[in-house]
Every structure is written in C-alpha cells, then in structure tokens.
Amino acid sequence: MSIELKSISKSYRGIKALDSINLEIKKGEFFVILGPSGSGKTTLLRTVAGLERIDSGRILIDGKDVTEEPPHRRDLAMVFQNYALYPHKTVLENLIMPVEGKMNREEAVKLAGELASNLKIGDMLSRYPSELSGGQQQRVALARALMKKPSVFLMDEPLSNLDAIQRVSARKLIRDIQRENNITTLYVTHDQVEAMALADRIAIMNTGKVIQTGTPEEIYSNVKDRFVATFFGNPPMSLIDGSLLDLTGKIGVRPEDVEIGEGNVKGRVSDVEFLGDRYLVYISLGEEEVRAFYPYRLRGECSHAVILFDKYL
Numbered sequence: 001m002s003i004e005l006k007s008i009s010k011s012y013r014g015i016k017a018l019d020s021i022n023l024e025i026k027k028g029e030f031f032v033i034l035g036p037s038g039s040g041k042t043t044l045l046r047t048v049a050g051l052e053r054i055d056s057g058r059i060l061i062d063g064k065d066v067t068e069e070p071p072h073r074r075d076l077a078m079v080f081q082n083y084a085l086y087p088h089k090t091v092l093e094n095l096i097m098p099v100e101g102k103m104n105r106e107e108a109v110k111l112a113g114e115l116a117s118n119l120k121i122g123d124m125l126s127r128y129p130s131e132l133s134g135g136q137q138q139r140v141a142l143a144r145a146l147m148k149k150p151s152v153f154l155m156d157e158p159l160s161n162l163d164a165i166q167r168v169s170a171r172k173l174i175r176d177i178q179r180e181n182n183i184t185t186l187y188v189t190h191d192q193v194e195a196m197a198l199a200d201r202i203a204i205m206n207t208g209k210v211i212q213t214g215t216p217e218e219i220y221s222n223v224k225d226r227f228v229a230t231f232f233g234n235p236p237m238s239l240i241d242g243s244l245l246d247l248t249g250k251i252g253v254r255p256e257d258v259e260i261g262e263g264n265v266k267g268r269v270s271d272v273e274f275l276g277d278r279y280l281v282y283i284s285l286g287e288e289e290v291r292a293f294y295p296y297r298l299r300g301e302c303s304h305a306v307i308l309f310d311k312y313l
C-alpha cells in the first residue's frame, strides 16, 4: 500500500510538532524518518497510525482518504519504543494473538517459534513479559509485528534497547521480512547508521519540518543545508566558516575529504578516537574544528598536523 501525507500539520499548545509535511511513500518502500529528539518523528508516525488527530492536511493510504479513520480501520502493524506486551500472557501467547482466527494454531505456533529463534528469544516462549529484559521485550514486540505480515509497518525506534550485535541481526531480519513480503514500511529513528542501512529513501526532519528527502546516497553526496550536514553521515560533516568555506563554496567537509600530510593549512590534533580499522582525528584550525580519518595513532610529536583538504583546494 502507498501512503501519502498532504500538507499535514499538528500543534501542541501552540507549538508546531508537524509543520506542513508532504511525503509520498511508495508501495513496498522502506522509508525512514530520521531526525533529532523532538523533531516530530513520533508524532508523524502516530498520525499515520491514527493515534493522533491532525489539525490540517490529509492522509491517504492506497489513494483512500483515511484522515478520519480510527487505527483499526487502517491495515497497519506498529512497533513502538514502549512495546505494549500483554503482561498476563506468555511470550508465545503474545506472539500468536495478532494472528488468532487468521491462521490455524499449529501454523501460528510454528511461525512464532521460527521468528523467536531468529530473534534469539526462542527459549523464552513460556515466560511472562515481566521476566524479560528490556531488549528481550523489544524483540518480542518486534516478532509480534512480524507475525502479522501487514500491508504497512510503522516502527518507532524498534531496536533502541538492543545491544550493537543484536541490532545488526534484528535490522537484517526486519529488512528480509519487509522485502520478502513487499511491506510498505515507515520507520522512525534518530540513528543515521540505522537509517542508511535500512532505507530505500530517507526524510530528514527538524523542528516539525521535512528538510531533505532522498536515497541515502543522494543525501550523502548532496546535503542541502548546514543542519543536514551536521546530522547526516557517520561521523557527520565538519562545518568550516570563514575563508576555507568561502574558498570551496561547500557546506562542509567530510572526514574522508581531509588528508593529513603536506599542505598549506596548519592544524593541531585535539583528540583521537579509535574506530577499529582506523582513527578519527579531531583537528583544531584556530576557532574551528574538522575531523579526518587516519590509519595510525597520532602521538605527541605529531600533535601539529598539516592538513590538506584534498578535494577542496
């Protein structure tokens, strides 16, 4: 199913949480809403779900105006940050509930077992939610949404309580099920790595507005403004005001665009972070700071680096 948001706005006590949002999500697309805390992502998702009324605008699902329809009349499955599991039901019962009456019990139990084992909660099927950690509960909530194979998935930070390794495997599971079943997905996160890994297209939000929309590659190679530059990419761009920026006419520089070596700009290494396969070097240029990748640890005697903005000068 496709989703169209036409000029939707919503305020809470005069504060605009959503400010004239226009988006078109195609059938089968994995669409990620990326933005910092408070930018309006959750509000946007809740309005699509029908949990929040909008002040103005229209919401169309598959061309049908659902603006006034209640949540249960929009064929959607939701996974939210606070995974509302039924406390008096076991994990297994929580998982099969959404498909009761739609699938026979034997089939449902089999599917629940498969999803649970994929999400490493296979040996917890007889436990109650209160006997699980936050991350385990989140995986139960995720498995429950995946059981339904709905036409539309709405997901709000569904991996926020998982550790780094679980996150990567859960990410793959979501993507695989979404692709296999061609499920239109609207996925909210503030994590750019997650956004880039999952998205067909991304909309970047700030203060209730969509700032830029595109594929991860399109946004990365052509950031629209300073906000996107400092928010997108891992690590994001360094902003340089003054002569260097004037010289290049660019919004900012990426760590991979900066070379440490012979050149005409003197900087001082102010900090170094180990990333595993390389180092991220922070270089002060007077008042300003840029970041660069470097294969070796810069030590005391190298604390003055000469940097070359290879792609810009």
Ligand SMILES: Nc1ncnc2c1ncn2[C@@H]1O[C@H](COP(=O)(O)OP(=O)(O)OP(=O)(O)O)[C@@H](O)[C@H]1O
Residues within 6 Å of the ligand: 012, 013, 015, 016, 017, 035, 036, 037, 038, 039, 040, 041, 042, 043, 044, 190
């Ligand atoms: N029920 C509410 N009552 C009043 N203001 C609200 C309510 N819900 C959200 N807001 C405000 O609307 C704005 C957008 O909030 P929203 O939760 O959509 O942001 P978000 O991008 O999802 O943030 P986070 O990543 O922190 O969850 C914020 O300024 C928030 O304070």
